[in-house]
Amino acid sequence: SQQGEEDPQALSIQEGENATMNCSYKTSINNLQWYRQNSGRGLVHLILIRSNEREKHSGRLRVTLDTSKKSSSLLITASRAADTASYFCGHGSRLTFGEGTQLTVNP
Amino acid sequence: DTGVSQDPRHKITKRGQNVTFRCDPISEHNRLYWYRQTLGQGPEFLTYFQNEAQLEKSRLLSDRFSAERPKGSFSTLEIQRTEQGDSAMYLCASSSQGNYEQYFGPGTRLTVT
Numbered sequence: 001s002q003q004g005e006e007d008p009q010a011l012s013i014q015e016g017e018n019a020t021m022n023c024s025y026k027t028s029i030n031n032l033q034w035y036r037q038n039s040g041r042g043l044v045h046l047i048l049i050r051s052n053e054r055e056k057h058s059g060r061l062r063v064t065l066d067t068s069k070k071s072s073s074l075l076i077t078a079s080r081a082a083d084t085a086s087y088f089c090g091h092g093s094r095l096t097f098g099e100g101t102q103l104t105v106n107p
Numbered sequence: 108d109t110g111v112s113q114d115p116r117h118k119i120t121k122r123g124q125n126v127t128f129r130c131d132p133i134s135e136h137n138r139l140y141w142y143r144q145t146l147g148q149g150p151e152f153l154t155y156f157q158n159e160a161q162l163e164k165s166r167l168l169s170d171r172f173s174a175e176r177p178k179g180s181f182s183t184l185e186i187q188r189t190e191q192g193d194s195a196m197y198l199c200a201s202s203s204q205g206n207y208e209q210y211f212g213p214g215t216r217l218t219v220t
Contacts, residue, residue, distance in 0.1 A: 031207055042109065042198055042211035043150065088149050094140060094163060095200075095209060097149030 005098045006089060012104040019076040021101040023089030024069075032065055033095070034074050037086045046074075046087075079105045109133075111212035113199050119218045120189055127185045128215045132201030139182050140209060141174055142198040143167065150198055156182060157204070189219045 007022045025032070031050045035043040049056045049065045049072065056063045062075040076083055086100040110133040120126050132139045137158050142150035153172070154164045158179040168174075171189075176182040186193055196216050200209040 033207065033209075035211075040196075040214075040216075042111070042213045043200075043209075044109070045208045045210070048207060090149075093207065094152045094155050095142075095150070096152065099147065100149050 006087065006101045008101060009099065010102045010104070012106065013079055015079060015081055015105055015107050017079055017105075019079050019083070019103055019105070021074050021087055021103070023072045023074070023098060025072075025089070025091055025096075025098075026070065027091075029067070029091040032063075032072050032089055032091045034061075034063060034072075035088045035090060035097075037088065037100070039085075043088065076103075079103075081105050081107045109210040109212070111199060111201055111210050113197075113212040113215050115215055116213060117216050117218075119220060122191060122219055123188055125185065125187045126189060126217065127183055128197055128199075128217075130182045130184070130199030130201075130212055132181070132199070133203075133210055134180070136201035136203050136210070137179065138202045138204060139176055140200040140202075141182070141184050142200065144196045144198060144214070145194075153184075186217075189217075191219045193217060194219045 033048045034046045037043045047058045049063045060077045065072045083105050088097045088100045090097045112131045114129045140155040141153040144150040156176040171187045174184045196214045198214045200211045202209045
């Protein structure tokens with residue numbers, strides 16, 4: 001069974017808008033990672049945030065981590081149609097993923 | 108292209124047949140992972156290797172599943188006596204020791220008819 005959860009399960013926005021997705025987990029972590037998966041493809045690593053960090057940026061991505069609430073959020077700013085994909089958070093050396101958020105960015 | 112390759116990309120087999128998948132990780136990566144992903148779900152961990160040693164196996168990995176990494180380079184995942192419930196995408200990933208970031212291959216999609 002999955003040990004994490006992403007929320008929402010699906011998100012549909014217009015190009016140029018921001019997209020926010022959330023992740024919750026159940027165990028103590030050293031770090032948390034976000035991955036993107038285009039339909040029928042493998043996962044691509046986006047960003048890693050360590051347990052002693054609260055916020056991290058990479059390009060149009062902003063990740064926050066609240067270890068007291070066991071939750072993380074991924075913000076994609078100024079979204080593009082090419083951002084359409086499923087997004088997963090994972091933690092642990094052998095990753096434990098939730099069910100993902102399916103993001104659709106409409107042109 | 109992450110540098111991790113998997114072969115074949117698609118496999119259709121009849122129930123009861125054996126199948127074998129291959130993964131070639133990034134050459135300098137000593138850790139290799141196998142995951143299984145069904146439609147609408149996130150990947151689920153199956154097993155991982157550090158060099159040639161298989162260090163952990165999930166309870167999902169029944170006796171019909173076996174994985175090897177004989178020389179610490181490529182790995183194979185074999186499923187014996189396939190069942191329809193084995194239909195899934197099988198993903199391989201690799202990482203270097205000390206780095207948590209994993210590089211995933213494109214996956215092998217297995218369909219058991």
